Amino acid sequence: NAGVTQTPKFQVLKTGQSMTLQCAQDMNHEYMSWYRQDPGMGLRLIHYSVGAGITDQGEVPNGYNVSRSTTEDFPLRLLSAAPSQTSVYFCATKTVNTEAFFGQGTRLTVV
Amino acid sequence: DAKTTQPNSMESNEEEPVHLPCNHSTISGTDYIHWYRQLPSQGPEYVIHGLTSNVNNRMASLAIAEDRKSSTLILHRATLRDAAVYYCILRDVITQGGSEKLVFGKGTKLTVNP
Numbered sequence: 001n002a003g004v005t006q007t008p009k010f011q012v013l014k015t016g017q018s019m020t021l022q023c024a025q026d027m028n029h030e031y032m033s034w035y036r037q038d039p040g041m042g043l044r045l046i047h048y049s050v051g052a053g054i055t056d057q058g059e060v061p062n063g064y065n066v067s068r069s070t071t072e073d074f075p076l077r078l079l080s081a082a083p084s085q086t087s088v089y090f091c092a093t094k095t096v097n098t099e100a101f102f103g104q105g106t107r108l109t110v111v
Numbered sequence: 112d113a114k115t116t117q118p119n120s121m122e123s124n125e126e127e128p129v130h131l132p133c134n135h136s137t138i139s140g141t142d143y144i145h146w147y148r149q150l151p152s153q154g155p156e157y158v159i160h161g162l163t164s165n166v167n168n169r170m171a172s173l174a175i176a177e178d179r180k181s182s183t184l185i186l187h188r189a190t191l192r193d194a195a196v197y198y199c200i201l202r203d204v205i206t207q208g209g210s211e212k213l214v215f216g217k218g219t220k221l222t223v224n225p
Contacts (some may be wrong), residue, residue, distance in 0.1 A: 040217070043213075045183055045212055046215070099160070100147075104154055105153070
């Protein structure tokens with residue numbers, strides 16, 4: 001039982017490149033979220049999903065796209081990376097009346 | 112979202128109890144108090160949550176003030192592995208129940224000395 005799996009763990013991008021951060025869960029949780037964490041800060045919500053086919057914006061959605069075609073996967077897309085998107089990204093899942101489970105994070109550097 | 116206030120940092124000695132405070136003076140009647148912690152280079156992990164009564168689990172205890180304007184996370188015997196950033200989060204299960212959003216502050220960085 002893997003829980004929440006994020007790939008890759010580390011990534012370096014050049015400004016303007018695109019990439020997709022992957023998040024997969026095997027707990028059949030309906031809620032999935034993406035957060036970013038900048039140095040010395042708490043986590044900020046980027047996008048979230050309450051179920052397959054349903055997504056919504058969080059606190060800092062600009063520059064990011066998401067989709068939720070299956071319960072298991074919730075990829076985060078950066079269409080044109082900018083240095084301001086250098087951060088650590090965390091995916092989280094939960095179901096009703098349970099705690100949130102977080103992945104190990106993806107450390108992204110945009111140069 | 113109702114706001115929480117925590118000290119930036121605290122220090123403790125190994126095997127001693129630790130009391131981590133959180134102020135939430137604007138808490139509403141339907142806000143649950145959640146605590147998560149983040150070990151170095153890891154994602155946050157759930158610690159405990161409560162509404163009105165004190166709560167205990169295998170990791171910690173949560174003491175909630177009678178007026179609910181503050182709470183305290185208690186680690187009964189700190190270990191080196193408890194060194195982490197601890198986040199106190201309010202979650203309204205009524206209005207936020209559909210989105211399951213968690214709003215993180217900066218938390219309290221706990222240092223445990225051997």
